[in-house]
Amino acid sequence: MQDPDEIVKPFVEEGMSTLDIGCGMGFFSLPMAKLVGEKGRVVCIDLQEKMIEGLLRRAKKAGLADRIDARVCSQSSLGVSDLAGKIDFALVFALVHEVPDKENLFSEIHHTMKPAGKLLLAEPRGHVSKPDFAKTLSVVQSRGFEVIRDLEIRRSHTVLLRALHSSA
Numbered sequence: 001m002q003d004p005d006e007i008v009k010p011f012v013e014e015g016m017s018t019l020d021i022g023c024g025m026g027f028f029s030l031p032m033a034k035l036v037g038e039k040g041r042v043v044c045i046d047l048q049e050k051m052i053e054g055l056l057r058r059a060k061k062a063g064l065a066d067r068i069d070a071r072v073c074s075q076s077s078l079g080v081s082d083l084a085g086k087i088d089f090a091l092v093f094a095l096v097h098e099v100p101d102k103e104n105l106f107s108e109i110h111h112t113m114k115p116a117g118k119l120l121l122a123e124p125r126g127h128v129s130k131p132d133f134a135k136t137l138s139v140v141q142s143r144g145f146e147v148i149r150d151l152e153i154r155r156s157h158t159v160l161l162r163a164l165h166s167s168a
């Protein structure tokens, strides 16, 4: 079993604005909400309303709902234009292989990032081959991110990236 707290801990600090895209029921969102503290926030986005409802239920129970901005998105857009340049850290865990338009996904994420903001991208080895993950990596790099390093997470292809901005 992966330990979500251990996975996000190195990247999330108090007061940060963070994004969890394809959050599901919040396996990672709740640990992120603990780490950002009272002054931070986690914007949680999922295509399925029932996932967002489950996440909100779990967040309320954990006393973390005030730090969570939960949104149902559409297949064509994450609906994050209001977050331009605001995000310190974004997580995309086990999502990308489910998204048909990966170019648009990463462009929208890039738009939300602060200069040098970090993106953790992980895909399950069981569903995604090495060559397919390499294709995803070339798409994310074509959308304004550069690889910082590979990360070791069990049963996943995982990289840490940084947002580049034209003025950087």
Ligand SMILES: C[S@@+](CC[C@H](N)C(=O)[O-])C[C@H]1O[C@@H](n2cnc3c(N)ncnc32)[C@H](O)[C@@H]1O
Binding pocket: 021, 022, 023, 024, 025, 027, 028, 045, 046, 047, 048, 051, 073, 074, 075, 092, 093, 094, 095, 098, 099
């Ligand atoms: C395999 S689950 C991963 C959930 C969570 N990230 C985790 O690792 O526990 C993938 C999630 O992505 C959501 N999803 C699929 N396509 C999406 C899209 N285009 N935009 C946002 N979420 C999407 C699904 O509804 C599902 O909740």
